[in-house]
Amino acid sequence: MVNNTKARALTFVVLDFETTGTVCGFPIEPWQIGIVHVCQGRVQPESQFESLIRVGDRPFNPHAPGRHAMLRQELATAPAPHELLPTLLPRIHGYPLVAHNIGTERSLLTRMAPLHQLGPWIDTLTLTRYAYPDLTSKALDDVTRMLGLTERVMQLCNRQPHDALFDAFACAVLFEFFLSLPGWENVTLSNLVKTNYHT
Numbered sequence: 001m002v003n004n005t006k007a008r009a010l011t012f013v014v015l016d017f018e019t020t021g022t023v024c025g026f027p028i029e030p031w032q033i034g035i036v037h038v039c040q041g042r043v044q045p046e047s048q049f050e051s052l053i054r055v056g057d058r059p060f061n062p063h064a065p066g067r068h069a070m071l072r073q074e075l076a077t078a079p080a081p082h083e084l085l086p087t088l089l090p091r092i093h094g095y096p097l098v099a100h101n102i103g104t105e106r107s108l109l110t111r112m113a114p115l116h117q118l119g120p121w122i123d124t125l126t127l128t129r130y131a132y133p134d135l136t137s138k139a140l141d142d143v144t145r146m147l148g149l150t151e152r153v154m155q156l157c158n159r160q161p162h163d164a165l166f167d168a169f170a171c172a173v174l175f176e177f178f179l180s181l182p183g184w185e186n187v188t189l190s191n192l193v194k195t196n197y198h199t
Helices: 068-077 081-092 102-112 122-130 142-145 150-156 165-178 190-194
Strands: 013-021 030-039 043-051 097-099 121-122
Touching: 013 081, 013 102, 013 165, 030 068, 030 081, 030 165, 030 190, 043 068, 043 081, 043 165, 081 102, 097 102, 097 165, 121 122, 121 190, 122 142, 122 165, 122 190, 142 150, 142 165, 150 165
Parallel strands: 013 097, 097 121
Antiparallel strands: 013 030, 030 043
């Protein structure tokens, strides 16, 4: 899919996972996913999707952010990753995928859907480093705040950072912002993907 189509003409799937964090003796597992589309350079609120993901009787890293401690009962009965996959795949397969610091999202999706080739991937963290190298923090909530985007994110999703749907919207708004910058009107999908390897 990596081609010279202008990014503003495409539909992108922006996603975020919240995870258990690192705990010795246990794999990192997702407990929530949030998804939203950016179509022709604009966030599409009606495309939003979210789900809790079943996590068994295991510890979470005590520093793992989010409201998982309040949701342990719901997480115990949420769909397991393989049960969620038939609902998830039609929403993401065949689209360029966007996340902030793509390592986590890419590795978790690869584990959930090992037989599917997903992506290409665009990382808003590397786009931030490219476009705004002097920002004092590159964390998603800090970047959206410093670029004056928090109000728009809150209008679209009235939650808090480290909720997967909120963070998906924050990443989508940041990506929308980049695509709207002067000089970015001719940026192609290929340009965005290549940025991952040049920052």
